Amino acid sequence: MILLAASAGLYAMFLAVDYRWNWAGVWRYRGQFALGWLTTLGLSLAAMVVSVAAGFLLMLGCRGRWMPVRLICAGMVELVRGSPLLVQLLIGYYIIAEALHAGFPMLVGIVLLGSFHAAYLAEIFRGAVESIGASQLEAARAVGFDRMQTYRFVIVPQAMRRALPGTTGQLVSLLKDSSLLSVIGIEELVQKVRVMNAASYAPLEGYLPLAAAYLIVTLPLARLARGLERRFAYET
Amino acid sequence: MKLEARSLVKRYGSHVALDGASFSTGPDDARVIALLGPSGGGKSTLLRVLGCLLVPDEGHVCVDGRDLPHDEVGAQAERRGNGFVFQGYNLFPHLTTLQNITLPLQEVHGMSALQAEQRAIEWLHRLGLEGHEHKRPSQLSGGQQQRAAIARALAPRPRLLLLDEPTSALDPVMTGEVLDVIRELAEEGQSIVLATHEISFARKVADQVVFLAAGKALECSPVSRFFQQPESNLARQYLEGLSRYR
Numbered sequence: 001m002i003l004l005a006a007s008a009g010l011y012a013m014f015l016a017v018d019y020r021w022n023w024a025g026v027w028r029y030r031g032q033f034a035l036g037w038l039t040t041l042g043l044s045l046a047a048m049v050v051s052v053a054a055g056f057l058l059m060l061g062c063r064g065r066w067m068p069v070r071l072i073c074a075g076m077v078e079l080v081r082g083s084p085l086l087v088q089l090l091i092g093y094y095i096i097a098e099a100l101h102a103g104f105p106m107l108v109g110i111v112l113l114g115s116f117h118a119a120y121l122a123e124i125f126r127g128a129v130e131s132i133g134a135s136q137l138e139a140a141r142a143v144g145f146d147r148m149q150t151y152r153f154v155i156v157p158q159a160m161r162r163a164l165p166g167t168t169g170q171l172v173s174l175l176k177d178s179s180l181l182s183v184i185g186i187e188e189l190v191q192k193v194r195v196m197n198a199a200s201y202a203p204l205e206g207y208l209p210l211a212a213a214y215l216i217v218t219l220p221l222a223r224l225a226r227g228l229e230r231r232f233a234y235e236t
Numbered sequence: 237m238k239l240e241a242r243s244l245v246k247r248y249g250s251h252v253a254l255d256g257a258s259f260s261t262g263p264d265d266a267r268v269i270a271l272l273g274p275s276g277g278g279k280s281t282l283l284r285v286l287g288c289l290l291v292p293d294e295g296h297v298c299v300d301g302r303d304l305p306h307d308e309v310g311a312q313a314e315r316r317g318n319g320f321v322f323q324g325y326n327l328f329p330h331l332t333t334l335q336n337i338t339l340p341l342q343e344v345h346g347m348s349a350l351q352a353e354q355r356a357i358e359w360l361h362r363l364g365l366e367g368h369e370h371k372r373p374s375q376l377s378g379g380q381q382q383r384a385a386i387a388r389a390l391a392p393r394p395r396l397l398l399l400d401e402p403t404s405a406l407d408p409v410m411t412g413e414v415l416d417v418i419r420e421l422a423e424e425g426q427s428i429v430l431a432t433h434e435i436s437f438a439r440k441v442a443d444q445v446v447f448l449a450a451g452k453a454l455e456c457s458p459v460s461r462f463f464q465q466p467e468s469n470l471a472r473q474y475l476e477g478l479s480r481y482r
Contacts, residue, residue, distance in 0.1 A: 139326035142289060143388065144316035144344035153339060157330050234330055234372050 025200025026209075029192075033206075036192030037213050043110050043188065044175045050114025051174060052167070055121030062126055073122075080119035085180055088116060093184040109181040117174045121167060128163035129155055161232040168225035172218045189213060237266055237300055237396065237427040239286065239446075241453070244295035246281050253281040254292065255451030261444045262458070268422045270442035270459070271431040274474060277449040279431040280400050286429055287398040288314040299396070316344055319389030323401040325381040327373040327388070333360065334369040337388045345392050359387040363417055379410030386417055390426075397421065399430045435478050439463050447471045 014021075061073030080088070089112055097108040132155050140150040179190035187195075193206035200206075239261045246254040257278060261269060271279045284290040285297060288304055288311040297304045305311055327336050337356035341347045347355065360369055363383040373381050382402055389397060399418065403411040415437050422428055422441050432438055438445065438459070445462040447455040447470075454468045466472045 135322065135324055135326045136328070138289065139320075139322065139328065141312075141315065142287075142318075142320035142322075142326070143340035144312065144392075145340070146312060149343055153343065154328060158328075161330075232330075234374060 019204070022200065022202040022205055025202045026196060026205045029196040029200065029206075032192050032196060033189075033209065033213075036187060036189035039187060040175070040178050040189040040213075041217065043106060043113070043181065043186070044178045046110045047114040047117070047174055047178065048171050050110060051117040051121055051170075054115055054118035055125055058118055058122035059125040059129065062122060063129065077119045077122050080116055081123075085113075085116050085177055086183065088112060089180055089184055105181075105184050105186050109184055109186050113174065113178060113181065116177070117170055120170050120173075124163050124166040124170060125159070127166075128159035131162055132158050157232075161229060164225055164229050164232070168222060172221060175217060175221075176214065237261075237269070238298075239266075239269060239429075240298040241282075241285075242296045242298075244282070244285060244292045244297065246278075246285060246290060246292050252451055254278045254285070254295075256295070257282060257448065257451060257453040258295075259446050259453040259456035261446070261456060264443075264458075266443040267425065268428045268430065268442045269444045269446065270438035271429065271446050271448060272433075272435065272438060272471075272474070273448035273454075274470075278451045279448050282446075282448060282453075283398050283400050283429060283431045287318045287320055287396065288312075289320065316392075317395050319392065319394035319397045321382070321385050321389050321397070321399040321402050323404050325373070325378070325385045325405075327381055327385055329373050332370045332372055333365065333376065333384045336373070336384060337391050340388070341391055355391050356387070359391050360384070363387050364413075377410065378406050379413045382406065382410070382414050383417060386414070390421070395427060397426055397428045399428065399432070401431055401433065403432070403434060433478065435463075435475065447474070449474075 058073050058077060061069050062077065064070050064073070089109070092112045093105065093108050097103075102108055136154055136158070137150065140154040145153065178188055181188055182191035182194075189210060193210045197203060197206040240259070242258050244254045244257040245252070255278075271282060273279055281290065285292050286299070286304075291306050291308075291311055305314060327333075328339075331339065334353070334356055337359065338349070338352040341352035341355060342349060357369065360366065363386060365380060365383055365387065368376060368380060368384075373384065376384065382405075386402075402418070403414050406414060411434070415434065418428065418430070419437075419441050430438070430442070442459045445455070445457060445459050446453055447462065447466070447468070449470050455462060455466065455471055457467075462471070463475065466475060
């Protein structure tokens, strides 16, 4: 309903500014559009896996026993969160990856995008883990769990549910941020649409299917997260 | 069981919870030892030190002639032989009542899933929780939760059962339920250390009393002597205060 109303409203706006549609030009590039969409999906999915795994490790590092590890992890989180993704992509690809002779832009892009969001996820995870009360940790020690078992059986299952809403939001951001990867030469969806718009002399047409293509992924993702939250729901 | 503590000190930051507490439960074997005393006197901290849940900053504890270890590995091994019950039950809210008991049995004590389940169900039935196996703790009443917590503590057959004010969060009916269970266990010969304010219960069930105030053990005596002729003024005031409205 909301989607329908929003579309109708948007259409009225376009009418109001007397926009001349040129869908035929855009339609010719549907193959490229689909290819861009698949590229965006594939690399975002891979970057999501990287970001969740690296975010979890960073969180463990920030809570670790060794001071140097704690400092390094906390420093990385602050550095990455405090600087623009665009700068990280440009420096990361043209300087660091070049120096390390890591040639594949796709791979480098996935790692850079994944680690950017890992820094945010690490803080979301840390918040969730630290919200588990001291009495639960004491109960875990009391039944004889060691540190590993405490994480595995007591902390992570309870923290996961608390981290879910924040994590979903972060993964949606990741998907949208993947458009920045065009600066290191990856032809993902937004770049394809820019090329398509330019080639077909249609300034805006491509952007509407573009928005729809993102929504097709982000809306079910949000739904999935809600479902998971309900599944893990219990009173404390 | 024989307990002996020598000048125990435990600090939390600048707060001194145990301030050189020393006592010995005497030559006779005590089944049930009650830790009594005003709130903030160090009962809970002492209970945790006795159960190796906390390591004291200074001093030593001797349980049945054995010195308790001060290193984490040794303390963990010791903890695995003890059962703990807390004031706030501290069940794991994301697990069912049954899983709360079977998980430690399987992961800590190496039992098979089947054995663990049998053992857990045995205890749940004994403590009157049949039909509640698959409920989460939030679906149980306070008394039921505390009985489930007792079942969790007892299922691995601990040498020592340590209870930290197990009835302080319960109404009188539920308190009765839980105290009945503890009394039965004591009568069956389970070694118990109990921090409590339920003095009439302590009087009935305990063999020895350790009276703690301001982090020091002011008295350690057989239960009859403690209640008939407490040595310290503080213990006398404490007993009078508690029995005024009962």
